Amino acid sequence: MRYLSTRGGEPVIAAEAIVRGISPSGGLYVPESYPTIDWNNGVRGGYLATAHRVMQAYLPETDSTDLSRMIAAAYGSFDHADVTPVVKLTEREHVLELWHGPTMAFKDVALQILPHLMRSSLRQTGETKQVYILVATSGDTGKAALEGFRDVEGTRVLVFYPHGGVSEAQRLQMVTQEGENVDVCAVYGNFDDAQTGVKQIFANAEIAQQIDEKGWRLSSANSINFGRLLPQIVYYFTSYQTLVARGEIQPGEKVNFCVPTGNFGDILAGEYARRMGLPVHKLICASNRNNVLTDFFESGVYDENRPFYQSMSCSIDILISSNLERLLFELANRDDALVREWMQGLKEKGMYALPQRALDELKQTFSAGWCTEEDTLETIKRVFDETGYLMDPHTAVAQCVYERYAEKTGDTTRTVLLSTANPYKFASDVLGAFEQAGEDDFVNADRLNALTNAPIPRGMSELLGKPERHHDVCTLEDMPNRVLGPILNGK
Numbered sequence: 001m002r003y004l005s006t007r008g009g010e011p012v013i014a015a016e017a018i019v020r021g022i023s024p025s026g027g028l029y030v031p032e033s034y035p036t037i038d039w040n041n042g043v044r045g046g047y048l049a050t051a052h053r054v055m056q057a058y059l060p061e062t063d064s065t066d067l068s069r070m071i072a073a074a075y076g077s078f079d080h081a082d083v084t085p086v087v088k089l090t091e092r093e094h095v096l097e098l099w100h101g102p103t104m105a106f107k108d109v110a111l112q113i114l115p116h117l118m119r120s121s122l123r124q125t126g127e128t129k130q131v132y133i134l135v136a137t138s139g140d141t142g143k144a145a146l147e148g149f150r151d152v153e154g155t156r157v158l159v160f161y162p163h164g165g166v167s168e169a170q171r172l173q174m175v176t177q178e179g180e181n182v183d184v185c186a187v188y189g190n191f192d193d194a195q196t197g198v199k200q201i202f203a204n205a206e207i208a209q210q211i212d213e214k215g216w217r218l219s220s221a222n223s224i225n226f227g228r229l230l231p232q233i234v235y236y237f238t239s240y241q242t243l244v245a246r247g248e249i250q251p252g253e254k255v256n257f258c259v260p261t262g263n264f265g266d267i268l269a270g271e272y273a274r275r276m277g278l279p280v281h282k283l284i285c286a287s288n289r290n291n292v293l294t295d296f297f298e299s300g301v302y303d304e305n306r307p308f309y310q311s312m313s314c315s316i317d318i319l320i321s322s323n324l325e326r327l328l329f330e331l332a333n334r335d336d337a338l339v340r341e342w343m344q345g346l347k348e349k350g351m352y353a354l355p356q357r358a359l360d361e362l363k364q365t366f367s368a369g370w371c372t373e374e375d376t377l378e379t380i381k382r383v384f385d386e387t388g389y390l391m392d393p394h395t396a397v398a399q400c401v402y403e404r405y406a407e408k409t410g411d412t413t414r415t416v417l418l419s420t421a422n423p424y425k426f427a428s429d430v431l432g433a434f435e436q437a438g439e440d441d442f443v444n445a446d447r448l449n450a451l452t453n454a455p456i457p458r459g460m461s462e463l464l465g466k467p468e469r470h471h472d473v474c475t476l477e478d479m480p481n482r483v484l485g486p487i488l489n490g491k
């Protein structure tokens with residue numbers, strides 16, 4: 001199995017794609033083909049066995065026993081035996097809970113195993129340099145990467161997060177992070193600014209050389225890394241298997257997946273599962289007011305020239321959806337010149353347009369919608385009142401968008417809603433759906449608990465009173481220095 005860059009260049013093996021994160025041409029790595037998998041196989045072994053089947057198909061050079069060991073180590077840290085359990089909400093709707101890992105959001109599914117994949121890939125490529133992992137986060141990736149790479153030999157991590165752009169629990173999770181090889185810095189700017197800043201650092205040959213001379217190389221733990229995408233394919237299969245095992249669907253029956261979407265990594269994993277043979281009817285892309293993707297799926301025009309809104313579903317406050325490039329590559333029939341043209345348009349004019357043929361193809365599988373802040377709060381309250389299930393704001397965005405989709409289309413297909421965060425990660429906003437919330441996140445969490453009986457996860461209570469260790473804030477212009485500083489000072 002080779003990996004191609006969406007913007008052209010030499011194909012590489014999986015290990016090389018994972019170590020690099022992004023291709024030298026600035027493109028993202030995609031597999032040369034999509035291995036098909038009989039979705040019914042592995043049902044008896046549960047999550048770990050399915051993970052092994054899916055991941056081995058993409059990592060043929062990785063030793064099978066090693067892979068089993070990595071998978072077991074990664075998902076042993078989850079607090080649910082199913083790893084990503086499915087909860088029945090209504091006859092038609094099922095919630096796939098992706099937040100049972102250590103940081104209470106879906107990023108753990110990928111970032112608990114990525115350090116293992118990274119180390120195995122370094123061995124396979126014979127890399128002797130240490131790896132310096134740069135992360136731009138809209139809130140959840142940062143903590144999951146810090147936790148995943150903490151004290152992993154031969155690595156160090158630096159996380160940039162938007163100053164004032166994450167929830168209090170998200171901020172505390174990051175700034176209280178312990179470990180010798182971890183570093184956190186807030187940036188004056190929004191997530192797109194931080195992500196662009198990191199991408200520019202990757203593209204900067206001078207920085208690469210300075211880092212190289214000190215015995216390091218840069219890599220990424222953002223979802224542009226194929227090693228992030230791969231583990232996310234697994235839960236599309238396991239949730240399907242669960243619905244079959246429970247008799248909710250017949251084997252082979254198609255289902256919808258509705259996904260709160262930011263950088264397009266989570267929903268893209270669903271598209272990969274579909275290409276691998278999973279019976280998928282529609283992938284529904286749910287956004288908040290930052291609805292650039294909704295417009296794109298409607299019109300075929302991607303236009304990021306619009307205001308950026310901060311919302312309570314802050315992990316999907318994104319206008320530049322990086323992983324969309326992997327889907328574009330397929331829509332372009334893998335013509336990397338065409339992808340380069342579109343990406344050039346995005347860079348220069350902030351927009352590009354698909355030809356009609358590609359748009360038609362897109363609409364066969366994808367549907368999209370968005371909702372407001374008021375919709376989000378209304379959905380959290382109504383779903384709780386009707387079913388007793390408490391959703392976080394991201395999951396509520398998916399729920400609201402799904403309801404409108406079902407109403408508009410009359411589609412009665414069974415639907416899996418991807419729940420990407422535990423509600424307590426956004427306790428103040430979620431409480432606001434029920435009553436006026438106070439200032440203090442922890443008081444609000446207790447109040448939410450009293451009101452709804454939803455259990456407070458351990459990760460949340462552990463944050464209380466933990467010392468803040470990382471206090472830095474920098475400007476966008478200063479990001480390169482912030483990256484180089486610790487390396488040049490030999491820290």
Ligand SMILES: *Cc1c(COP(=O)(O)O)cnc(C)c1O
Nearest residue numbers: 140262263264265266315420421
């Ligand atoms: C990252 C994140 C998302 C968006 O996932 P993408 O892969 O970026 O589309 C949604 N919800 C939560 C809680 C997240 O942390």
